[in-house]
């Protein structure tokens with residue numbers, strides 16, 4: 001239980017003035033650093049990166065809780081993968097989930113849209129309150145839930161259909177058609193920063209796009225159904241630095257209207273795009289625990305737990 | 318290992334020895350590789366030549382019949398009725414076989430809990446696949462012709478062919494579904510699709526090349542089957558064979574061939590040489606049909622695949 005998790009009340013008190021002061025201090029150098037080549041930006045330490053990136057500007061300490069996860073346990077068969085995870089997902093904020101491989105980040109993310117239901121013999125305990133209802137409850141309509149909570153996967157997975165049909169896929173499920181369908185498809189592609197590249201080839205196969213384009217297509221496809229929450233599992237891990245930056249910019253823009261949860265192995269990325277960060281760790285004694293949660297700045301610069309500090313500074317195995 | 322050795326200085330005596338040893342090892346590797354390539358190449362060439370020789374031989378043997386007009390008629394030396402029956406029984410069987418085995422494959426692969434029941438079904442299907450077709454023919458006679466009340470008829474034949482081909486069709490269709498990446502299913506479900514919607518709009522279209530290949534491969538097997546039809550569909554045609562009535566007995570190219578050179582040899586109005594020419598012609602026609610089926614299986618499957626993934 002005492003995992004050092006910062007519940008909302010706590011860091012709202014301690015976090016707000018602190019971050020407020022630092023935004024002003026850290027801003028001037030940030031402009032310079034952002035203009036440097038990608039390689040250099042990535043070699044900077046996470047803490048510096050936080051100072052150099054924008055997201056803290058968007059930090060809303062008083063953001064509402066969109067999904068409130070309480071005491072979540074998750075099991076693959078008899079094997080526990082998540083232990084007593086509690087954290088809030090803040091509305092219109094980007095929440096980054098970090099932690100070493102196998103610590104349960106994907107598992108956690110997939111509980112939020114009940115994707116783990118597809119894996120036989122899994123069990124979920126605890127609750128995740130989304131709009132007054134428990135996501136994990138048996139009576140939840142998963143089809144409706146997944147229309148409200150969309151997902152972008154690690155590997156781009158466009159359907160072997162045309163670009164247009166890919167974006168229209170979710171809309172057609174909801175029986176959107178005609179002029180409205182075309183408008184939303186276009187808008188989604190614009191929002192996903194892909195429209196200019198594909199507007200002349202909407203009827204060609206989506207499989208002919210580059211990896212980065214395919215991933216933005218998948219984002220557009222998820223946006224088209226207008227979800228409230230967007231879950232992203234390492235959305236940029238298969239992409240080159242330029243495409244990655246595009247996706248990151250996109251995430252930052254989208255956070256104005258969407259609540260986003262992103263899993264990433266890239267500390268700099270977490271620092272660049274997220275306002276809140278959760279650090280997961282799996283040990284023999286406790287499988288898949290949330291070690292620390294708080295505003296990204298605090299996690300990266302003043303973490304309260306040694307494990308977190310070791311991990312974000314790269315001292316972790 | 319070898320890389321490590323290469324980076325060591327070869328100045329010392331030991332170093333030189335090691336280098337020589339290594340050269341010997343590498344030479345042996347190359348020699349073995351060359352021998353393997355040679356043996357495999359020879360086997361491939363022999364088998365290929367053999368296959369082509371068989372096909373060419375049968376076609377040449379069949380040429381006199383293929384080139385005579387009477388061969389395509391309804392007379393004693395004609396095969397029009399058998400051609401009609403062969404395609405009739407092919408279509409009748411596939412019309413039953415395709416939906417049943419595809420439905421079973423979808424249920425077993427996409428819906429069923431992967432437990433002992435599914436294992437038992439697969440085991441049963443594999444066992445059925447190993448049953449000789451002549452034995453299945455006997456079963457079909459008892460089950461469909463006698464017990465089912467269809468008599469010796471096209472329907473009894475088609476149902477027997479269904480039993481014969483179901484295991485293979487099931488396996489091929491399951492493999493086609495399995496070849497669809499799980500990513501695509503998840504992508505569809507994550508957009509709020511129901512499972513059936515995901516199967517219908519994403520899984521089946523992606524599996525289409527495999528499904529078509531499965532369909533056509535079983536079509537080849539149906540066309541070439543004789544033993545299972547001997548007891549269930551008979552060896553003779555009624556007066557009016559060009560009808561869609563499924564309850565009449567009739568022969569096919571394969572059973573006609575069997576009768577002609579088997580139990581019926583010498584019993585017809587044909588001379589021995591006429592019989593031989595006719596038999597060779599039927600064999601050639603069968604080979605041609607199977608060739609066409611197999612080539613189209615490949616090219617149609619590939620065509621659909623290209624359609625689906627075209628840039």
Ligand SMILES: Nc1ncnc2c1ncn2[C@@H]1O[C@H](COP(=O)(O)OP(=O)(O)OP(=O)(O)O)[C@@H](O)[C@H]1O
Pocket residue numbers: 076079081099100101102103104105106107108119265
């Ligand atoms: N389908 C599954 N069946 C059984 N165990 C699983 C399954 N998927 C994941 N696990 C286990 O659950 C634990 C958490 O896995 P998860 O994929 O959530 O980790 P992760 O933090 O996303 O790792 P990564 O960063 O490598 O993606 C791991 O020990 C993993 O082996």
Ligand SMILES: [Mg+2]
Pocket residue numbers: 105106107233
């Ligand atoms: Mg993962």
